[in-house]
Amino acid sequence: MQFINPNGAKVLLVPVTQFGSKFWRSIIQEYQPPAWAGYKLFFLTLAGMGLLQALTWRRVQPKLLIASAGMGYLACTSQRSILFFVIVAMPHAAYMLDKLVPLVNEKMRRLQLLLLPVAWCALVMLMFVPDKTFVFGPGFYRPYYPSEIYKFLETEVPSQNLFNDMRYGGKHAVVAVSEIQTIH
């Protein structure tokens, strides 16, 4: 095992040991509940799901509802579960929208094919393009690759010890760069 991974078999137990540790759970952000400031879209999705379910209550699908409600609860308690909530909730939302359309207007069904690209375009223009964190298009993810700052460091600042936020550090576990050292 150590031939494949220098950390040995213990690496397989990391998720379990981390989850079982109060300390790790207290400092790992993904284990914290989502806050409105950073997760507006998630909370709006939850509210939208609730509204859709209320509107289509007569045709409720218990399996989908239970799965969405369960994962929704977990997502509200831990950011790490939001992805799994989305995976479960989207088919549920699609089912409810399908049941909602006849209630609103039968003719709406014919517009579904047209509405899809319009909805995607609106999503791109209103959500993705203005987003300064997840910049639309190819390129570095700026919160983790502050290239201007790195260029400044390279050209203007003499070599010295830096204290860095852990997101900038780099993974030392890769065998190919195992010679890389930290400052301590």
Place this chain on the structure above:
Amino acid sequence: MAESMQWWLYPKFKPFIDGRGDAYSVEFWKTEYLPVVEVRPDWEKILAKYDVLGVLLAIPNDRKLPRLAGTLHEHSDWALVAYNDHTLLFCGARPPIRTSSPAMNFA
């Protein structure tokens, strides 16, 4: 996706810590990293222990500045020398220090 310092800056600048939380002991987290990030009373001693002359901090997505950033900004021995929308770079005022010009704004 994450952790770019090694790629861009090594070996000129060595990282203090990387993104694998579990690769460092709980003791290290409690006595070396978190006391600095949370500006506990001995934060300056820890930076001095490792002869740290620069601090690279991230601005979280909620745009709330890290506590350490506020402390360094008000501290007479530290200066903000560069920043963009997501990152702040502070340098110590001790030699071999660099610039007295205003902070470089890459935002």
